[in-house]
Amino acid sequence: MKGLDWDDLRFFLAVAATGSLSAAARELNVNTTTVLRRIGNLEEALDARLFERLRSGYALTQDGTRLLQSLEPVDNSLSSLQRDFQAGSGDVRGIVRLSASEVVAGGLLGPILPLFQAQSPDIALDIIADPSIYGPGAAPRVMNALRDVDIALRLARPTQGDMLVRKLTDVAYGLYAPAPYAKKLGDLPARNDLTDIRIIGFSEDERPLGPVWWLSRAGKAGHV
Numbered sequence: 001m002k003g004l005d006w007d008d009l010r011f012f013l014a015v016a017a018t019g020s021l022s023a024a025a026r027e028l029n030v031n032t033t034t035v036l037r038r039i040g041n042l043e044e045a046l047d048a049r050l051f052e053r054l055r056s057g058y059a060l061t062q063d064g065t066r067l068l069q070s071l072e073p074v075d076n077s078l079s080s081l082q083r084d085f086q087a088g089s090g091d092v093r094g095i096v097r098l099s100a101s102e103v104v105a106g107g108l109l110g111p112i113l114p115l116f117q118a119q120s121p122d123i124a125l126d127i128i129a130d131p132s133i134y135g136p137g138a139a140p141r142v143m144n145a146l147r148d149v150d151i152a153l154r155l156a157r158p159t160q161g162d163m164l165v166r167k168l169t170d171v172a173y174g175l176y177a178p179a180p181y182a183k184k185l186g187d188l189p190a191r192n193d194l195t196d197i198r199i200i201g202f203s204e205d206e207r208p209l210g211p212v213w214w215l216s217r218a219g220k221a222g223h224v
Contacts, residue, residue, distance in 0.1 A: 004045040009071060011038035012050060016068055019057035093122035099130045100153040108153075175199075 014024035014035070021032045028035070043050050050064035060068060100109060105127050116125065128149060157165060177185065185197060 005038075005041060008038045008042040008045070011035055012042055012064075012067065013071065015039060015051065015058050016060060016064065019059065021058065095124045095126050096151065097126045097128060097149040098151045098153070099128045099149040101155070102129050104153050104155075105129055 011024065011028065011034075014028055015021060018024045018027065021035050025032045025035045039051065046063070046067070048063040048067075049061050050067060051058040052061050098109075109127065113125070116123075130152075153168075155171065
């Protein structure tokens with residue numbers, strides 16, 4: 001059995017995070033052959049098969065999942081240590097990785113980016129589109145250089161992770177319709193049952209949000 005190369009763990013985390021050799025290679029700025037070789041070295045050192053190759057990509061085996069769970073506390077501690085040192089340096093520059101849904105990124109962040117750039121010219125903002133509601137990544141949480149973010153804008157309070165949470169604002173929801181259809185429906189606020197209304201709503205991933213859950217119970221989705 002060959003010795004464990006700690007740097008191979010970085011390649012393992014990359015493939016676990018992306019589910020793809022090519023995507024991991026792009027993130028690590030290497031070729032896919034290097035990623036495959038590093039994963040092979042790690043599997044040989046641990047005498048375990050870490051990934052199952054599927055049509056959809058690379059999925060963790062039981063041993064791979066166990067390794068990932070063992071690495072997370074270490075990665076969390078290293079990330080926390082790095083944040084502490086960066087916060088104490090007082091040097092406001094570099095790359096800030098911000099995770100947000102496409103709606104939030106395009107609708108809320110887009111208009112204020114010019115002002116942010118003018119006020120903080122030494123900060124490069126890396127916006128990562130992530131559809132998950134509660135926290136970065138819908139896959140098992142992987143805190144590394146690929147998945148870790150500095151700021152995550154979410155529509156609900158995170159349910160896991162060691163993040164500091166701060167509420168920024170309230171988000172108002174409403175029902176909108178073309179004027180002729182709205183006139184036909186009458187007084188919507190006075191109605192508790194919307195089952196006879198054709199509604200274009202939200203995706204299944206957004207059902208945990210209160211207004212989305214209420215809408216799914218009160219109405220029915222229309223055909224788009």
